[in-house]
Amino acid sequence: MPSSLAIDGSSLTLHDVVDVARSHREVILADSARAAMQRSYAWVQKAAQDDQPVYGVNTGFGSLARVRIDPAHSSLLSLNLIRSHAAGVGAILPVPETRAMMLLRANALAKGVSGCRPLIVDTILAMLNAGVTPMVPSQGSCGSSGDLAPLAHLGLVLAEGDHGRVRVGDQELSAAEGMKRARIPRLHLEAKDGLAITNGAQLTTAIGALALHDAICLVEAAELAAAMSIEALRGASRAFNASVHQLRPYPGAIATAANLRRLMAGSALIDSLPEKLQDAYSLRCTPQVVGACRDAIRYAVQQIAVELNAATDNPLIILDEDDENKAYSAGMFHGEPVGIPLDVLKIAIAEVANLSERRLYRLTTGSLSQRLPPGLASKDRPQMGMMVPQTTAAALVSENKALGWPASMDSIPTCEDQEDHVAMSTTAARRAATVVANSRRVIAIELLGAVRALQYRLQHEPGIRLGQGTQEGVKRASSVLQNLGPDRTPSEEIEALADWVESGGHCEAISGLERLA
Amino acid sequence: MTVEITGSDLTCEDLHSVAHGSSVALSECARSRMQSNVESMPEGPSILEEKRHWLVGGFAAEMSPEELCRTFIIGHCAGVGPRLPDALVRATMVARANVLATGTTGCRPVAAEVLLDMLNAEVTPVVPSQGSVGAAGDLAPLAHIARVACGYTERPAGVRDYTPNSKEALALINGVSMTAALGAVAVVRVRRVLDAAIAAAAMTMEAVGAGAGCIDARVLEARNHPGGIEVASRLRDWLHGSTQVTPDRGANAFSIRATPAVMGTLVEELCCTETILERELNGAGDNPLLIDGEWLEGGNFHGAPIAQAIDAVKVALAQLATVSERRTFRLTYGQLSKGLPSFLVRGTGLNSGFMLTQYTAASLASECKGLAHPASVDTIPTVQHHEDHVSMGPIAARMLLEMVECVADIVGIELLLAAQALDLRSRGIAFDADGNPVHAEPVPLAPKIADLHRRIRAVIPYWEDDEVLHPCLKQAGELVRTGRILGVERPW
Secondary structure, eight states, X not given: OOSOEEEOSSOOOHHHHHHHHHHOOOEEEOHHHXXXXXXXXXXXXXXXXXXXXXXXXXXXXXXXXXXXXXXXXXXXXXXXXXXXXXXOEXXXXXXXXXXXXXXXXXXXXXXXXXXXXXXXHHHHHHHHHHTEEEOOEEEOOOSTTSSHHHHHHHHHHHBOSSOOEEEETTEEEEHHHHHXXXXXXOBOOOTTHHHXXXXXXXXXXXXXXXXXXXXXXXXXXHHHHHHHHXXXXXXXXXXXXXXXXXXXXXXXXXXXXXXXXXXXXXXXSTTOOTTOOOOOHHHHTHHHHHHHHHHHHHHHXXXXXXXXXXXXXXXXEOTTSSSSOOEEOOOTTOSHHHHXXXXXXXXXHHHHHHHHHHHHHHHHOGGGTTSOOGGGOOSSSGGGOSHHHHHHHHHHXXXXXXXXXXXXXXXXXXXXXXXXXXXXXXXHHHHHHHHHHHHHHHHHHHHHHHHHHXXXXXXXXXXXXXXXXXXXXXXXXXXXXXXXXXXXXXXXXXXXXXXXXXXXXXXXXXXXXXXXO | OEEEEOSSOOOHHHHHHHXXXXXXXXXXXXXXHHHXXXXXXXXXXXXXXXXXXXXXXXXXXXXXXXXXXXXXHHHTOOOEEEEOOHHHHHHHHHHHHHHHTTSOSOOOHHHHHHHHHXXXXXXXXXXXXEOOOSSSOSHHHHHHHHHHHTXXXXXXXXXXXOOOOHHHHHHTTSSOHHHHHHHHHHHHHHHHHHHHHHHHHHHHHHHHTOBGGGGOHHHHHHHTOHHHXXXXXXXXXXXXXXXXXXXXXXXXXXXXXXXXXXXXXXHHHHHHHHHHHHHXXXXXXXXXXXXXXXXXXXXXXXXXXXXXXXXXXXXXXXXXXXHHHHHHHHHXXXXXXXXXXXXXXXXXXXXXXXXXXXXXXXXXXXXXXXXTSOXXXXXXXXXTTTBOOOOOHHHHHHHHHHHXXXXXXXXXXXXXXXXXXXXXXXXXXXXXXXXXXXXXXXXXXXXXXXXXXXHHHTTSOOOSSOOOHHHHHHHHHHHHXXXXXXXXXXXX
C-alpha cells in the first residue's frame, strides 16, 4: 500500500479511489488546499449576514429559494437541510462504495470553492482513516441536484445531534456512539454547510468509479479468456494481423488485436488448420467487439477522471471574479456527465460478456469445437462438464440485457418543477456495477471452459506448445481451481475464478499487454 | 399452521405462508397417487441413463447408479451470485414438492417427503440466485437444493435418509419451480402493495378534494374494464361519507382522475398471472412424465407460460409506481395542491418539509421503468443446440421482486404525505404565499380515511418543522409491507 494520500481537489485518480475505498489507504487534506478553503469560507460567513441574497446561504432550497432566511438561522438552515434530505430507502450501501463517496465529497470541498471550513474535510477524512462508515441507503437519489439523499445520510453523522448511524467493523452504532469511540468530534454546522455536504453526484461517481475499475480488469481478463478459447478452438490468427487493423484504425481494436497476438504468440494450436480460412464471429471479431468496448471505457475513464476532481457545489464561491457577488449559481451538481458514460459502460461490458458466452457455447458444443469432447466432460471429473455453466453464462448475459435500459435517458420533474430535469445517474451507476459483476462471472466461466479445453489438448497432443500468455493464464487459473479441493461444485469454481479476476490476478500473470488505464 | 401438499390445490397464499415458516405435510391422497404412479413404471433401462450423453459425455456407463445421480446433481450446482433469501428458497422447495405430488413424474413419495422434512426442520440450503434460464427448468438453483436433500452434503438433523433413483434425481430439478415460487411470492406482495396504493390514492383524493365523477360506478361500467370498476368501487368505499370528494368538484389531473384506469390494469394483470402461476404450481412441470404406464417426453419444463405472465405484472406495476409518484408530486407542489403549503410544511424556507420524499419517489419510479423491461423476450441457445429456446423466467421473477420493493416505498411515501396533508386540512392549518398563517375552515375526514390516518399517526408523527426524514420513510414502507395500513399484520 502506498503512503498516505493527500487530497487537494485536483489530483485524485481512479486508483487512489480504489485504494481508499477498498484497501483503507490513509488520506489527509493537503496543506496547499487549506488557504483557499478558508478564504471562501470567510466570504460565505460574511455573505450570510448581508442583505444580498445568496442561494442556500440566506435563502431556502430548491423552489424555496424565493424565501429569505434570517441570518440568525443559518446554522439551523444547514441542519434542517441535512435532516429533511436524509430520504434514502432500500438496502444499505456496501462499505467501499460509501467510503468512495466520502472521499469524493471531501475532494470536491478541498477545491476551496464551496465556502466551507477545512474542518469539514478533516472530519470526513478522520472517519475514513478510523473506519467509521455512515449507513447510507442505496436508493432514492435522482442524481440531480446531486446525490442529495445519500450525502445527507453522511451529513447526519457529521452534524452533531441525535441522528445518523454508522458501521464500525462489524458493529452498527448510533453516529454519536461511533464517533465518540473513534474520538472524532462532530460538527456544529454553519451557513452553507448543509449544501456543501450534499450537493453533487458523488455517489454516482463513487459507484461508477469502482465499477469502472472492475470493468477495466474484466476487459483485460476477457482478452485472456478469448485468446485461450481461440487457441483451444484452433483459431486463425490472420484476423488479428496488425496491418489489417491499421486499415480501420480504432484504437481499441488495435489494442485488443495486439494483445491477442501477444497472448497467443508461439502457440502450436493457432493456425494449425490450414483448410480453415476464417473463424466464427465470436472468435474472429473479438478485436472489433472488445475493442469497441475499450473505446467506450476510455470515454468513461475520461469523464470519471474529470468528475473525481470537479467542484460540484451550488452556488460556487469564485473569489477571483470581479463581480461583488462571488456566489455563482449554476448546475454543476447535475449527474448527467457521469450518468451517460456509465450507461455506455454498462452496454459495453454487456457486449464483452455476450461475445464471451458465444465462445463458451462453441467450446461446449461438440459440432463446433474442433473435436473437443461434447460439453467438455472428461473422464476424471465427469460431473464438471461445462454444459450447465454455459447455461449459467447465458442466464447472466440475458440478465444484463434486461438491465440494459439506459437509466440516464429517463427524467421525472421534481421540486415544484424547479428541478424539472434530473439525471437518474445513480441508477445508471448501480446498474453498471451489477452488469460488471454479472459479466465478470461470464468471463470466469469462459476461463473455466478454456482451461479445461486447453488441458484436454495438452493431454491428447503431448508436447504441444501453448501461447506465451495463454500458457501462463492456464497455469495460474488452474492453480486457483486446484485450491478448491476435489468435491467442488461448478458454482464454487466459477466464483473462485471470478474472485481471481476481480483481484486482478490475471493481470499479474501476463506482462507487456496494452493496458486500459 | 400446516399446509397440506396435495399436488392439486397449492395457492400463492399457501406458498407464501410456507415461505414464512408454516409447516407442511404430504396428503394421503397425493402419497397414494405417487405410489401407484411409480408402480406403473415400465420395465427397461433407467431414464437417466438415456440422458447420459448430454450429461457426462459418455462416461455414464462406467458409473454406478448412485454415482450417476450424484454426478448429475453436483454437476448442475452451477448457480452464482448473491444468495437467494431463505423465504424464497423455502417457497421453491414447497413448489417443487407439490409438482412431485402430482403423481405424474415417476417419483416415490419419499422424494417429495424429503423436501417437506427440510421445510419442517427449517433446513434451508444455500442457493445462489443467478444462473437459471428457466428451461429445462430452474436446473442450477434446484440442484443446489437437491444436493442437500440427497445427502451429498452433511445430512442435516430432522431430515430422513434419502438416496434418489435416476428419475428422481432428474425430477428434483427439471422444472421452473423457482420461477413459479418467486412469481407467487411476488404476486402476494404486489397485491398487498396494490391494496395500500388504493388506500393511499383515496387519502390523496380526500386531501386535494377530487371530483367524484372519476369514481362513479356508472362511468366505469360504461367502459366496462373490470379492473377499473373494482378500483373505483374500493375508492368509493374508502371515501364513503367524504365532504371533500363530491360530484360538484371539477375535473382533476389525470394522476387522480384516471386512478381507476391506471391502477385497474394491475388488478387485471394480477388476477390473470395468479391464475397462471397457480396452474404451474399444481402442474406436472417435469420431463419425462409417467402417464398411463408410459414415459412421455414433452416440454413441460419450459418457463414460457409463467415468464411472460410475470413480465406483464411488471409493466402494470410500473404504471402504479409512476401514477403514485405523480400524486406525490402534486401533494408537495404548492400551486397544485389547492391551498396546501409547498412541501406540506409551514413555508418559512427554513424548512424543506417533504421536498425530498418526492425525489425519492421519482428515483424509485424511474428504477421501476428500467426493471419493467421484459426479460422473457430474450432467449439464448444453450446445451449444444439442444435447448435452443429458453424462457428467462427466473430473471423476470427476480426483477419483479426488486420492483415491488421500490413500489412499496413509493406507496409508503404517498401515505406519509397524504397523512400530513390531511392533518393540515383537518386542523384548518393554511398559509399565505409568504408562509404566514391564514384562516382555513377545518375539514372533517371521511370515517374510513380517518382510520387510515390514525394508523399512520400511530407510528409516524405530524411534522411541524423539519425532522430526520429517513425513519418516517422506513415506517411508511413498513405500513405497506406488513399490511398494517389496512389493519392487518403479516410477514412480507
